[in-house]
Amino acid sequence: MKNGLKWIVVGLVAAGSVVSAAPQKPNVVVILADDLGWMDLVSYASRVKNVTPEACFYETPHLDRLAKQGMSFTQAYSAALCSPGRSALLTGLYPARFGFLTASGHMKGSYSSRNTTPPAGYHIHDRKKNTPEQTNPALGYIGAPFTYALQSGQAHDEYDALTIAEALKGYRSAMLGKWHLGALGTEGYQPKDHGFEELAYFDHGGSPYFDWQQKWNGKGEGSWKSGGKTGEDLGIEYLTDDLTERAVRFIRECDKNKEPFFLYFAQFAVHSPREAKPEDIAYFENKPTRGWNGHSMPEYAGVLRGLDNSVGRVVDELNKLGIAENTLIIFMSDNGGINRENATSNLPLREGKGKLYDGGVRVPFIAYWPGQINGGSKCEIPIGVEDIFPTLLSVAGQADDLKNLDVDGRSILPLLKDPENKAKQYTRDTFFWHKAGGGLDKKGNYSPTRTAVRKGDYKLMFDEQGYLELYNLAQDIEEKNDLSEKMPEKTTELFKLLDEMIDEVVPMKYQRRPNPLYDPEANAKSKVSPYRNLRNLPIPTVAKPVSKPKTVKAAPASKVRIWAKGKPQQKDGSFVKMFVNPKGKTIVTLRQADGSEVNISHKVMTAEDLAYLESISAQATK
Structure with a gap:
């Protein structure tokens, strides 16, 4: 099993030629949107639907300009939820390796928040593990625990996860915006504990867009009680604009001091509560194209406009300072868009945030680097969020360091010059997801725990109740045509790979176990299909103090x-x-x-x- 400390990357020989032309270390800005869907950018939506930008409801002129002057990736993948996607971005490793199987909870759930001492092998930032007796008997597996924090080498941690900020040499690395990797403010797991200078941040899944300061300073109540840092009061009333001003000031200071910088700029937009400026709401409420492709929420469109303006301002500042040609910008989303009426629609992709169908994990991804990337270029090679770590080390001239490390990602630097990957220098063709489900609720609704693997054009999904789905994404982007029964050999091939990857990637303590109290009669009365132990896992026994009448x-x-x-x-x-x-x-x-x-x-x-x-x-x- 990989230990979070070592990575191996192949096929990076060409990276040095891209970087060598720069007079000094290139700057890097990673702008991470929150819950932004693949079809939310007009440059993506108009191409997919073959319509003019004017036909769309959302407006993203600055992001469209970024795409026109940079490279758009049409098959970029992240995780299905916030925290796992952020963990993968910063470490280059599948988030399940650290126990990130879902987003850090907004409510109490960890041993730390319950003031409970964890059992041997678990951590204060882990969620309390389930028992057979706590599991609905209609389910054939027991929900596993998961983590709320990225391990940072604290006394009780198994390891110290290596982040981009810690791996880059000679860079000033700063974090700004949404953290969501520290178990809601748990001491020892905040940005500074992972190598970042903290400009302003909130360790939570969402944030108000107005009057956010008290909550960020730990004075919130209920689900808002968390940890963060507001920084000095800039007198700006809208969160997206406040964070953007801080980003611009950081860039100016680094340029003035001639410091190469890495800015991890994680906006809260377009995550709920989706509080847009009143003038933006009024504009989109009356826009004639409201409802196009299921995009109809004025508040969502307004929050997206704020995000778009933020990106535009950062790019304009880099150009104003004359450092754009020595700065790589990567823009992407942490997961797919929320696919529902009061949010957005990812059509033609299936489902959205929280699901392992492509609507939940395929995200917009734009790379912008004047002079190094051909403007308006498009890359249709599948890539993953884990690729950012090795890419940035290669950009910084540290490709040799990757030889002694062991990441799941691969540098996409060769694709910036060779978007069709004709030279085969980008070597990754396998992507893996493992996500905790909500089980069976009191109303009988079933949210399965799922695992998925994509290799080449084929993607296999596994519901841990024991069911498989197979899709050819090259021919079926909507994931409507399940091929698992029509192509049994391909299904078996990918299931074997998936089964092996679960054991290789997911620590045993975070894996699902068969439920020894599974009751077919209870199952038959529910909406859940009968359990099938496809992985042939041993069924644990439950000690009964009284064994016979x-x-x-x-x-x-x-x-x-x-x-x-x-x-x-x-x-x-x-x-x-x-x-x-x-x-x-x-x-x-x-x-x-x-x-x-x-x-x-x-x-x-x-x-x-x-x-x-x-x-x-x-x-x-x-």
Whole structure:
């Protein structure tokens, strides 16, 4: 298993020729949008739908200019959610290697937030692990724990994840905006602990766009209680504009001091609560093209306009200072757009944020570097967010360092000169995702845990209830035609690869385990398909303190403490017997005052509860 400290990259010989022409180390700006969909940029949407920009509802003139003067990647991938995508960007590793299987929760969930000591092998920033008894019996697997923080070499950490900021030599590296990698403000896991100068940031999944300062300074309430740093008060009332001003000031200072810089600029736009400026809302409310391709929310369009203006201002500042030709800008989104009525639509891509269909993981990606990239060029080679780490080290002239490291990504630097990859110097052809699902809720809605792998044109998806889907993305961008039954050999080939990658990438403690209390009868009553153990995983056993029926003499009538309907209650009657049935339920028989007997059952009983019943059972037999 990779340990987060070493990477290997091949095919980077040409990288040096691209960098050598620069008089000094190139600057790098990575602008990360939040929840921005693949079809939200007009330059992408108009090309895919073959319409004029004027036909679209959203307006992104500055990003369209960036694409016109840079290179657009049509098959760029990230993770399905915020935190995993950010972890992959900064480390070059699949996020599952660190236990990032979902976004850091907005509410309490980690051992740290619960003031609980984690069991051996787990960390204060891990979410509490589930047990068979806590798992819905209709599911054949137990939901695994996951992490809320990127390990930074603290005393209880297994390792210190190497980030771009720590790997770059001779750079001033700064972080600005959304962090979301520190378990909601947990000390020891903030940007400064990963090599960044902290300009202003909030360790949370979202932020208000107005009046955000108190929440960022740790004075928020409920789900907003987190950690961050606002920086000096600039007197700017809109968050996107405030962050942009800080980015521009940082760039000016570095240029003045002749310092090569790496700016990780993670905007909150277009994440909820999507508070746009009133004038932008009014403009989009009345725009005639409202509703095109499912794009109809004025607030979303307004927040996107703010993001677009931000990118335009950063580019203009680089040109004004005369350093644009020595600065690489990478613009992308952390995951796919939220595919619903009050957000956006990713059509023709299927689904959106939180899903492993392409609508959830395929993102807009633009590289801009005047003099090094042909303007208006397009690359249709699949790439991944893990590629940014090795790319930036190569840009900085540190390609040799990659020989002693071991990343999942590969440098895309060769593609900037050879977008069709004719020289085959970009060697990656496999992409892997592993995401925790929400299981089965009380309403019967099922959100499966999924794993996916793409190799070449084919993508296989695995629902851990035991079901497979296979798509040829070159012929079926909408992922409508499941080929798993029509192409059994290809399905088997990719499932073998997927199975191996789960074991190689995902630490065992973060993997799903078969549920020993799986109940086909409960399954049949739910909306979930029957469990199939396709990975042939061993089914763990559950110790039962009482293994066979035990009949005892009736005890004198009294109130017996029993667990009816899942809650501790006092029941009138005398204890008769108890036993554990084959489905794991504890059955207790009581004799009521009228002489009749009643059976009370419950699926889950703690060792203490069972010990209590054992004790009164022993008393009844005396």
